[in-house]
Amino acid sequence: MIKAIRGTRDLLPPETALWNFVESTAREVFRTYNFQEIRTPIIEELQLFQRSVGEETDIVSKEMFSWEDRPSLKREAYEVKSPEGTIVGPAPAEARAETKTPAGSTQRTYLALRPENTAGVVRAYIEHKLWDRPGVQKLYYIGPQFRRERPQKGRYRQFYQIGAEAIGPPTAGSESPLRDAEVLEMLATLLDRLGIKNWTLELNSVGCANDRASYDAALRQALEPVKARMCADCQRRAVTNPLRVFDCKVPEDQPIIEKLPRISQYLDEPCRQHFSAVQEVLKAVGVPFMLNDRLVRGLDYYTRTAFEFTHGALGAQNAILGGGRYDGLSEALGGPQAPGIGFAIGEDRVVLALQETAGQLAKPADVYIAPLGAGMNREAARLARELRQAGIVVDLGDESFRLKKSLETASKLGARFALIVGENEVQGGTFALKHLGTGQQQSVPRSELAGRIQSGEQK
């Protein structure tokens, strides 16, 4: 049996109703903040992620699905054709190998499945010169992302993110702390609207490039004399990425970590002011948050505001969404100055957090039409068409079914009404409409059926 590959899964009904709920709620909320949808390709050039997310990050260095693109080739050699000329499949490997561009073609292109979507959005921003449009670009996306990690609950190789970016020239106000606060307030609103209880917003500022450099040096210096006493992971981090020492959960290391310098002490004046302005707006609009100066993010492009919304009951993967500001990203990708702030929601994790409250979302049919006896399928189909045009959700049986079976099926499917279409009904022009909740049945003229079904619960 062929199965879904590791870390991927099929989303089936009724759970898909929950996914639709999450996505449509997000769209509605984003709409009220004037964000608009962008869709970028799932495949991008590998370079894009190396230059944005960062070559040394785990995501890029060991978690990406990437490959070398095929060199230019002769199409025919790659395809096996049937006698009629239709393509039936790829050519055998030997045939393909022969047609690979020989020496001379030094153009090697490496492609990757996107591990996140901010890079793609910023790439599109630059490629389509979106800075020429008025104001700050406020864009959101919903879609699959790919990381080759070991799967676990709330962590899949193909996972789904709902994210948004507010990006634009500084003159449009893209750098304003109000953008940060607006995005955070939007997220609080979204989580509330989704019915997610007990979320926590953790907030930090990781400073700008200058702050980071001096802080990094200070941190390395402070770690030097103490790292020998720390856990193996921390000793490694102290060299490779000192910031990550703050992620350490080993109890023995905590007293040491407590005494390390904090980024907050190294923020320059503009960063400091920016951060406190963000907090002031958050307080003004009543969004609760916790400062966490140990919050560091694993993508190189983050600057200044960094945040995470967490939720208990998600196990080790307790981050439901994360994001931050990325003021230098556009330039790093060869674009103009375009500060921005964005986030990505782990849709899989939101769905997980909502799982208990899921049941009620499935919407069964309003009416199940039971054609009864030879020739009744035609009549049933005509009626179904009429009712559906009135916006009613209709399911159809088959004239070969015994009435008992039809009613049983209707009731199992959760339909509110069963509509019997038999010889008697068609001749008399009135149809037996049975409310499956109460068991009450009435004879209803054709013209009144839609109205009767729509008036719903009343019997």
Add this chain to the structure above:
RNA sequence: GUGGGAGUAGCUCAACUGGCAGAGCACCGGACUGUGGCUCCGGACGUUGUGGGUUCGAUUCCCAUCUCCCACCCCA
């Protein structure tokens, strides 16, 4: 990538020291030819995750492998 646990019917789970692979729910049909939910009767349910090995005989023991779960790591 590292460590640990688990894989048996669609689902939830049984099967003693190695001896015919089972139950409940769900599904299908009948009792009941145009009236569901209740009841009764019947049916289909499976290469016991996969591949090897030991054995007269393996769901059970051994090896390998795959997948999921938990933790680490990392992140959403």
